[in-house]
Amino acid sequence: MVQLCIATRDGQFVARYSEKGLAELDFPPLDRGRRGNESQTSLPGKPNEGSPLRQPIPAKIRDWHRATEAALQSILAGREPKKFPPLDAAGTAFQQSVWRELRKIPLGRTKSYGEVARQIGKPKAVRAIGGACGANPIPVLIPCHRVLAAHGKIGGFGGGLDWKRKLLGREGIEFQT
DNA sequence: CATCAAAAACTCC
DNA sequence: GGAGTTTTTGATG
Numbered sequence: 001m002v003q004l005c006i007a008t009r010d011g012q013f014v015a016r017y018s019e020k021g022l023a024e025l026d027f028p029p030l031d032r033g034r035r036g037n038e039s040q041t042s043l044p045g046k047p048n049e050g051s052p053l054r055q056p057i058p059a060k061i062r063d064w065h066r067a068t069e070a071a072l073q074s075i076l077a078g079r080e081p082k083k084f085p086p087l088d089a090a091g092t093a094f095q096q097s098v099w100r101e102l103r104k105i106p107l108g109r110t111k112s113y114g115e116v117a118r119q120i121g122k123p124k125a126v127r128a129i130g131g132a133c134g135a136n137p138i139p140v141l142i143p144c145h146r147v148l149a150a151h152g153k154i155g156g157f158g159g160g161l162d163w164k165r166k167l168l169g170r171e172g173i174e175f176q177t
Numbered sequence: 178c179a180t181c182a183a184a185a186a187c188t189c190c
Numbered sequence: 191g192g193a194g195t196t197t198t199t200g201a202t203g
Contacts, residue, residue, distance in 0.1 A: 094197065113187055117196090128196040130186040135198085149187060156186030164186090 002061050006069045008076055010166075015068050017061050021086030022068055024137040027159040030166075068141070075140055078170045080107045089137050094125075098132035105146045108171045112150050134158045140167065152176045 001023070006013040011028025057065075064085035071081035089099055097120045105111050113133075117126045133144040139159055145167040149155035153176045157164035168175055 092198080117187085122196070124188095124194080125196045126187045127185060127194090128187090128198080131184090131197060132186095134186055144186085147186080150189085154186095158186070161186095 002055075002057060004057070004061075004065050006065075006072055008073060010076055013072060015065065017064060018088045021088035022064060022138060022141070023088045023090065025068070025072075025139060025141060027139065027163055030160055030162050071141055075107065075143075075167075076170060078107070078172065084141060087138060087141065089142065091132070091135060091137070094128070095132040095135055098129055099136060099142050102133070102136075102142050102144060102147065105143055107143075107146075108173060110146045110148050110152075110168075110173055110175075112148055113155070114150055116147060130156070139163075146171075146173070148175055 002017045004015050004017070006015055011030065013028055014024075014026040015022060016024040016026075067083050067085040071084050074081040089096070091099065098116060101116050101119055102111075113126045113129045114123075117123050117129050122128075129147075133147055134156075136142050136144045136158070139145065145157065145164045147155065152174070154161065154164065165175075
């Protein structure tokens with residue numbers, strides 16, 4: 001499992017890769033009220049030079065990482081990425097089907113928990129859908145933030161509602177309070 | 178290991 | 191406001 005960082009204007013994300021693809025993506029801490037990063041400033045230049053970080057990054061992971069970084073930056077800027085890295089999100093069969101469904105939501109569009117529930121053939125599992133979304137290890141690329149509660153209500157968000165509001169705003173999506 | 182109980186990013190009446 | 195559904199997770203025997 002390899003871990004790499006992605007610096008964006010919204011902070012530093014952390015991406016983790018398995019042998020099969022991107023496995024996890026973490027939000028940087030979002031402290032509201034303050035603009036931009038603060039103590040996050042890792043020294044630019046060569047990362048991890050001199051630190052006990054063994055095992056060089058395989059070439060294929062560097063490729064994936066480039067794709068991840070570009071895709072992430074695109075979405076944060078409100079543009080549909082042209083390319084995605086292979087995803088290797090681990091989860092139950094139910095969760096995988098939910099995540100598959102989420103990836104079909106185009107940027108700038110939304111879907112309700114109820115709609116997702118119907119589309120995976122379990123119309124009454126709306127509540128469980130919420131759970132699956134919360135378990136999503138790769139936010140942003142798997143657009144769990146594009147799932148709203150019924151009537152365009154914001155619903156909840158694992159990484160903090162501020163992130164959800166921000167992401168939706170970047171995509172030009174309107175929602176209720 | 179099999180079971181049970183509780184909680185959850187929901188919906189609908 | 192409250193009950194109904196499904197899935198996951200952690201405790202219990």
